Amino acid sequence: MNPGSNPGKRDRLWRSSVIGLPYAWLLLFFLAPFAIVFKISFADPIMAQPPFTPLIDWGAESGRRLLATLDNYRFLLEDKLYWLSYLKSIKIAAISTFLCLLLGFPMAYAIARMPQPWRNLLLLLVVLPFWTSFLLRVYAWIVMLGKQGLINQLLIQLGIIDAPLQMLYTDGAIYVGIVYTYVPFMILPLYATLEKLDLDLHEAAADLGARPSQVFRDITVPMAIPGIIAGCLLVFIPALGEFVIPALLGAMDSLMIGRTLYDEFFINQDWPLASAVAVVMLFILVVPIMLFQRLQQESQV
Amino acid sequence: MKQRSSTFLYSVLSFGFAFLYLPIFVLMAYSFNDSRLATVWGGFSTRWYRALLENQQILDAALLSLNIAAVSATLATILGTLAGLALNRMGRYRGRTLFTGMIAAPLVMPEVITGLSLLLLFVSLQELIGWPSSRGANTITIAHITFSMAYVAVIVQSRLASMDRSLEEAAMDLGGRPFAVTMDITLPLILPAMASGWLLAFTLSLDDLVIASFTAGAGANTLPMVIYSKVRLGVTPEVNALATLIIAVVSMGVLLAGWNMLRQQRAAVEPRSGAT
Numbered sequence: 001m002n003p004g005s006n007p008g009k010r011d012r013l014w015r016s017s018v019i020g021l022p023y024a025w026l027l028l029f030f031l032a033p034f035a036i037v038f039k040i041s042f043a044d045p046i047m048a049q050p051p052f053t054p055l056i057d058w059g060a061e062s063g064r065r066l067l068a069t070l071d072n073y074r075f076l077l078e079d080k081l082y083w084l085s086y087l088k089s090i091k092i093a094a095i096s097t098f099l100c101l102l103l104g105f106p107m108a109y110a111i112a113r114m115p116q117p118w119r120n121l122l123l124l125l126v127v128l129p130f131w132t133s134f135l136l137r138v139y140a141w142i143v144m145l146g147k148q149g150l151i152n153q154l155l156i157q158l159g160i161i162d163a164p165l166q167m168l169y170t171d172g173a174i175y176v177g178i179v180y181t182y183v184p185f186m187i188l189p190l191y192a193t194l195e196k197l198d199l200d201l202h203e204a205a206a207d208l209g210a211r212p213s214q215v216f217r218d219i220t221v222p223m224a225i226p227g228i229i230a231g232c233l234l235v236f237i238p239a240l241g242e243f244v245i246p247a248l249l250g251a252m253d254s255l256m257i258g259r260t261l262y263d264e265f266f267i268n269q270d271w272p273l274a275s276a277v278a279v280v281m282l283f284i285l286v287v288p289i290m291l292f293q294r295l296q297q298e299s300q301v
Numbered sequence: 302m303k304q305r306s307s308t309f310l311y312s313v314l315s316f317g318f319a320f321l322y323l324p325i326f327v328l329m330a331y332s333f334n335d336s337r338l339a340t341v342w343g344g345f346s347t348r349w350y351r352a353l354l355e356n357q358q359i360l361d362a363a364l365l366s367l368n369i370a371a372v373s374a375t376l377a378t379i380l381g382t383l384a385g386l387a388l389n390r391m392g393r394y395r396g397r398t399l400f401t402g403m404i405a406a407p408l409v410m411p412e413v414i415t416g417l418s419l420l421l422l423f424v425s426l427q428e429l430i431g432w433p434s435s436r437g438a439n440t441i442t443i444a445h446i447t448f449s450m451a452y453v454a455v456i457v458q459s460r461l462a463s464m465d466r467s468l469e470e471a472a473m474d475l476g477g478r479p480f481a482v483t484m485d486i487t488l489p490l491i492l493p494a495m496a497s498g499w500l501l502a503f504t505l506s507l508d509d510l511v512i513a514s515f516t517a518g519a520g521a522n523t524l525p526m527v528i529y530s531k532v533r534l535g536v537t538p539e540v541n542a543l544a545t546l547i548i549a550v551v552s553m554g555v556l557l558a559g560w561n562m563l564r565q566q567r568a569a570v571e572p573r574s575g576a577t
Contacts, residue, residue: 007478014480019391019400022384022450026403029447033418036425050424107317110310117563122314124559129321132551133508135525136544139532140324143331146536150327180320212306234409241411243511248532258413265417265515275421278414289406296405296455 034282041275042068052272072276082260082277086284089257092171092246093239096178100235101228103179104186108227109220111187112194123191130184138177138248145173145249173249174256178239186231193227194220226295233292237285257281325548332541349542356539359527366507366524369438373445374502380446381453381502382495386483388454389461390469404458407451416515419444423516436518444516445506452505453498460494461487500558504551 043052076082111122129137144150145168152164167173197220205215221228243258250256255263257277265274332350336343353359384404407415423433423440433440468490472482488495510525517526531537 011479014478014483015391018383018483019387019394022380022387022454023396023400025380025447025450026384026400029419029422029443030403030407033422036421037414037418040421050428103317103320106313110313110317113310120559120563124555125318126321128552128555129325131504131555132325132548133525133544135508135510135528135532136328136540136547137325139528139540139544140328142532143328143536143541144324180324183317183321237409238411241413243413244529248529258411261413261417262511271421274417278417281411282414285411289409292409293402293405297401 037275037278040272041072041279042070043272043275044069044071045270045272050271051269072273073280075273076276076280081255082257085255085257085260086280088255089240090284092174092178092256093236093242096175096182096239097232097236099175099179100183100186101232104183104190104231105224105228107183108187108190108194111191112197119195123188126184126187134181135244137181138245141173141177141180141249142168145176168249169251171250171254174246174254177245177249178235178242181245182235182239185234189230189234190224190227193224197223229291230295233288233295237288237292240285241281328541329545329548332538332545334538334541337538349538350546353539353542353546358522359524359539359543362522362524362527365438365521369442369445369523370503370506373442373449373506374499376442377446377449377502378453378495378499381450381498382457382491384450384454385457385461385491385494386487388458390483390487404451404454407448408455410448412509412511413515415448416444416512419447419512420515435520436516437520440516440518441513441521441523444512445502445509448512449502449505452501453495456498456501457491457494460491464490 040052045051046053107126111119111126114122142149146152147164147166147168149168151167152161155161156164201219202215205219206212210218241258241261242256243262246254246256246259247262250259261274261277261281264270264277333345333347334342335346335348384400388401388404419440420436423436426432427434469482469486472486473479477485508525509523510529513521513523514526514529517523528540528543531540
């Protein structure tokens, strides 16, 4: 007990540090960086450290001079490479999300239908790979899909093919990699909604003469919609900017936007252009991210 | 009809789990393969484990990664727990919507964007105030705290949301100050959530390649960065051995934790059902 301070003051101090500390941290290290990316996307690249021009020239004779340029964005519009990268990323992310749903929904449904002690064990098995290394799980598919990989060897042994198929370093390998690493993010929210599903509704529908397919279509799926949306967002948003999977499993020339940004930054050292690539990527993701935040907020009530 | 549907459920589960686990098992099996041609079986051997233990580059990187993971997980747990309290126990305040947004966004933000933006922040700060004077373990740690505190906040927040507030309210009614009530009542109750948050933050930090690559500068090479530089060229037997070790340790930990949780749940259910 500090005799000098009154309790009300200490309560306020506690309250403002609980809110203020994480708030300040996130403002500085999460929000401010986006403002800087935005700013640098209007700069010119130069050979210097750091490799971009300041936006305002304070030393000019006629006072300040604005040096901001739209060149980076113009370049993104004109060069087909970037357009194709964005379109390809959206396509790959969308198809992978759909494939995750295709695999994740029946699995979540089957787990939710199991008797209780099994449910927890199966859920544990779904999240277990998530706790091991993401990078190493992507790498495991190099072992599986390579020219001398397990699948090719198996197919040759069985006499189905004569020469090894090119499976690694293709778009197909990217799909497999994304579905493999992201399907737990689809299963968990789906399971959370399917678990709460009232079996009485199913029985009532069946008693009234509905066929199983009708029950599934008219009751199970509509009630799982929140889980479907959450799962799809959890897969689609990070998959769109994925770098590791296309870099390890995709072809050299198959550029997804995350990889284009990485190369622009590390290989070409063009920081302003990389920033512009990031700003446009964020722009594409604004709607899905807002949707995700809305869902998060609703689940907090 | 019943029979057919349960056959369907079992085949779905078998296929799904085979897909999730087969690649991991294959990787583990090949780590004991004597052949240098990593995917041709040449007999059982532990030579890649010996090679791994003699590889100083990998060992140094592992030590650095463990170090960064421990520090960032601890700080992320402190900040994330405060954030969880701010989301669920502090009522209304100005800027709450922005705060909720800043907690949710890092969970889905593509890593390349987070990495790029943090690096540009560090470079700009260095220009402005001379800090951080160099990039390495310190900047990676800050980056890891930033994204993993959001995960901790979500875990703590959901525990707080599902928790009975009557104990805290009773303590308040008896004149407990908010700080003391949080410390004596709330914290012990959310300790398991904080522990899982710490573990998750630790794992995420240990696993991160992209954000570390952006924020590392020239000095620091974390374990994922070393692994990436090796597997980019194809199959690497030493990495198979490393993967097997990591997967074995993590699986054991997760299964133990899960088993422990199940036991506690059962212990919590039984006396109550016995009492009624």
